[in-house]
Amino acid sequence: MSEEITYKCWMCGKTFSNKEIELIERISCPYCSSKVIVKIRGSSWKVVKAV
Ligand SMILES: [Zn+2]
Structure with a gap:
Protein backbone atom coordinates (compact mmCIF):
# COMPACT_ATOMS: atom_id res chain seq x y z
CA MET A 1 0.00 0.00 0.00
CA SER A 2 2.39 2.66 1.22
CA GLU A 3 5.29 1.52 -0.83
CA GLU A 4 8.02 4.08 -1.03
CA ILE A 5 9.02 4.93 -4.54
CA THR A 6 12.19 6.78 -5.33
CA TYR A 7 12.30 9.39 -8.06
CA LYS A 8 15.22 11.05 -9.69
CA CYS A 9 15.10 14.45 -11.29
CA TRP A 10 16.13 14.38 -14.90
CA MET A 11 17.30 17.97 -14.77
CA CYS A 12 19.27 18.38 -11.53
CA GLY A 13 19.91 14.72 -10.76
CA SER A 44 13.23 -0.51 -13.65
CA TRP A 45 13.38 3.13 -14.53
CA LYS A 46 10.44 4.93 -15.95
CA VAL A 47 10.26 8.50 -17.13
CA VAL A 48 7.36 10.35 -15.66
CA LYS A 49 6.10 13.46 -17.32
CA ALA A 50 3.63 15.50 -15.40
CA VAL A 51 1.39 17.86 -17.25
ZN1 LIG B 1 15.42 18.86 -10.01
Missing part, protein backbone atom coordinates in the same frame (compact mmCIF):
# COMPACT_ATOMS: atom_id res chain seq x y z
CA LYS A 14 18.65 14.83 -7.18
CA THR A 15 16.67 11.92 -5.81
CA PHE A 16 13.60 12.08 -3.65
CA SER A 17 10.80 9.78 -2.53
CA ASN A 18 7.12 9.75 -3.36
CA LYS A 19 6.52 10.91 0.21
CA GLU A 20 8.33 14.13 -0.52
CA ILE A 21 6.26 14.63 -3.65
CA GLU A 22 3.05 14.04 -1.69
CA LEU A 23 3.93 17.02 0.44
CA ILE A 24 3.78 19.35 -2.51
CA GLU A 25 0.85 17.45 -4.08
CA ARG A 26 2.21 17.34 -7.56
CA ILE A 27 4.76 15.42 -9.52
CA SER A 28 7.72 17.67 -9.95
CA CYS A 29 11.19 18.05 -8.55
CA PRO A 30 11.07 19.64 -5.08
CA TYR A 31 14.50 21.12 -5.73
CA CYS A 32 14.28 22.70 -9.18
CA SER A 33 10.58 22.27 -10.04
CA SER A 34 11.39 20.24 -13.13
CA LYS A 35 8.46 18.18 -14.32
CA VAL A 36 10.64 15.59 -15.96
CA ILE A 37 11.49 13.04 -13.33
CA VAL A 38 12.42 9.38 -13.47
CA LYS A 39 10.75 6.81 -11.32
CA ILE A 40 13.25 4.42 -9.78
CA ARG A 41 11.50 1.28 -8.65
CA GLY A 42 13.70 -1.73 -8.12
CA SER A 43 15.74 -2.02 -11.27
